[in-house]
Amino acid sequence: MDPEVANRLHKEGATLIVLDVPEGTEFGIDYFSWNVGPRFKGVKMVPPGIHFIYYSAVAGGGESAARTGLFLFTKCQDIFVMKWDPSSEDVIQVVCNEEELTRYRQGLQDLDSFLGPYPYEHLKKWVSLTSHITKDLLDRLQPVCKKISSATELPQQPLHTRAKPSMCEDTISSFAHDPDSVIRFSEIPKQKFPEGASPAEISKHNMDNSYVLGNMISGMKDRKEIVGELQFAFVCFLVGQVYDAFEHWKRLLNLLCSCDEALSTNSEIFDALIGVLHFQVQEIPKDFFVDIVSTNNFLTTTLQVFFSNMESSTTADKKLVDKARRFRLHLTKRFNWDFESEPEEFAPVVVET
Numbered sequence: 001m002d003p004e005v006a007n008r009l010h011k012e013g014a015t016l017i018v019l020d021v022p023e024g025t026e027f028g029i030d031y032f033s034w035n036v037g038p039r040f041k042g043v044k045m046v047p048p049g050i051h052f053i054y055y056s057a058v059a060g061g062g063e064s065a066a067r068t069g070l071f072l073f074t075k076c077q078d079i080f081v082m083k084w085d086p087s088s089e090d091v092i093q094v095v096c097n098e099e100e101l102t103r104y105r106q107g108l109q110d111l112d113s114f115l116g117p118y119p120y121e122h123l124k125k126w127v128s129l130t131s132h133i134t135k136d137l138l139d140r141l142q143p144v145c146k147k148i149s150s151a152t153e154l155p156q157q158p159l160h161t162r163a164k165p166s167m168c169e170d171t172i173s174s175f176a177h178d179p180d181s182v183i184r185f186s187e188i189p190k191q192k193f194p195e196g197a198s199p200a201e202i203s204k205h206n207m208d209n210s211y212v213l214g215n216m217i218s219g220m221k222d223r224k225e226i227v228g229e230l231q232f233a234f235v236c237f238l239v240g241q242v243y244d245a246f247e248h249w250k251r252l253l254n255l256l257c258s259c260d261e262a263l264s265t266n267s268e269i270f271d272a273l274i275g276v277l278h279f280q281v282q283e284i285p286k287d288f289f290v291d292i293v294s295t296n297n298f299l300t301t302t303l304q305v306f307f308s309n310m311e312s313s314t315t316a317d318k319k320l321v322d323k324a325r326r327f328r329l330h331l332t333k334r335f336n337w338d339f340e341s342e343p344e345e346f347a348p349v350v351v352e353t
Contacts, residue, residue, distance in 0.1 A: 005120065009045035013118065014074035015108060016053065017042040018091060020084040026056040026064070030126040031239065032119035041114035042082075046074050047123060050130050050138070052239055057089035065089060066151040067241045071142060073135050079104050090147075128279040129235055132228035132272060136221060141232055144180035150241035151181075183236065185248045186229060188255060189215045209255050210262035216255075217266070226252065227272045234280050250298060253277075257306035264315035271320055274327050277303075281331065300337045303328070307339055 021027060023038045030051055054069030068090060072080060079101055081094040096104065142148065189212050193205035205211050217223040230252050236245035256273055263270055281299070310316060310324040331337050 006045070006117075009047060009118070009120070012076045013045035013047060014076070014078035014080070015042065015044050015115065016046060016072075016080045016082070017104060017111065017115075018082045018084070020086075021055070021091070022058070022084065022086075024058050025084075026058070026067075028054045028069075028239075029118065031122040031129075034116070039114050040116065041111055042116070043118055044108075044112065044115035045118045045120070046078075047118065047120070048075055049073070049127070050133055050135075051126075052235060053091075054240065055091055066149050068147055068149045068151075069240050070146050070148065071138055073138070077105075079108075125279070129238075129283070130231055132224060132276065133232050133235075134222075134225075134228060137225050137228045137232065141184055141186075141229060143183055145178065147181060148183065148236055148240045148242060149181060150243075183242070183245065183248075185233065185245075186216060186220075186226075188212065188251055191215070207258075208260040209258045210260060210265070213255060213259050213262050213266070213269075217269075223266060224269055224272055226256070227269060227276055230256075230273070231276055231280075238283055250302075253299075254302055257302045258309075260309045260313065261315075263309060263313050263320070264317065267317050267320050271323065274323055278327060278330070281335070297337070300339065303331070303337075304339045 016029070018027070019041060021036050021040055023036060023040075025036050026033055027036050027040070028034070029043055029046070033054070051072050051074060052069050053072060054067055056067045057065040059065070074080075079096075081096055081101075081104060082091045083094055084090075085092045192209070192212055193202045194211065197205065213226070217226055220226065230249060233245045233249035233252065236242045237249060256269070259266075259270075307324060307328045310321050313321065328339055332339060
């Protein structure tokens with residue numbers, strides 16, 4: 001890290017104090033994690049902005065629990081105090097009054113050697129993945145309990161063969177059954193066309209999801225919130241290891257990429273979308289999206305529709321069309337993805353007589 005940047009962050013960065021974390025626990029912030037040692041008491045020099053703190057408990061036999069995390073918005077010189085709760089194997093936030101925060105702030109010099117520096121080398125990547133996530137959006141989407149867990153339902157064994165659950169399993173089960181732990185993703189409207197639409201209009205809306213998008217963003221404070229939600233879902237999957245978030249990301253992306261009319265009426269959404277996808281696709285192996293059954297790549301087939309709509313649009317802004325074209329060429333060159341071949345689902349069917 002540049003000495004000048006390090007000095008500035010040391011003076012202005014936020015501090016995350018995390019006490020009593022068991023040695024060996026996986027602990028991470030944003031795009032970097034490590035297994036903590038016996039001297040670990042938190043993270044210093046945290047830049048202002050949104051951050052994701054996450055951790056995984058480790059049982060006596062080395063068994064890891066589900067990853068759990070929470071988002072924080074930090075400002076200059078903020079101090080957050082957290083503590084490991086051994087009974088729940090979870091990190092709890094300690095509510096401090098001003099007097100207590102002042103004492104912690106005065107004691108930072110003594111704590112300094114126990115605090116790990118923020119992994120600044122990953123900051124640009126993290127910012128590129130979260131640039132549209134606002135505090136208002138975070139408040140709307142995150143679970144009531146504020147914690148995001150990768151926990152899923154455990155497969156149920158017959159009672160006579162079921163072993164006594166471990167502490168890690170207890171933690172997973174409690175998250176899986178707690179409605180307050182559910183991420184509150186926006187619901188994608190099922191109605192694809194307005195009431196009273198003619199058959200021709202119904203056909204149009206079935207091919208162009210602009211009506212659905214319009215209904216969805218009408219309830220948002222800012223229409224670009226949908227791009228922020230796409231980022232939120234992606235980060236919850238990529239870092240939080242929440243598979244449901246990945247499924248929501250795919251549904252949102254499919255909705256956005258199948259819009260035609262909205263390319264001109266909501267061009268700022270799609271301008272932001274291209275920038276967001278540029279960074280997201282770099283974080284996942286290129287064969288990750290391949291459907292084992294059909295061998296179709298979800299991302300290439302979805303983007304192919306998007307690029308096709310862009311090229312055929314007569315109303316989309318020329319700068320937006322050019323940006324989409326450059327993005328397509330970049331993907332083709334970098335990942336060797338084919339956007340020219342027609343997807344099988346759209347190919348003509350030959351009927352034998």
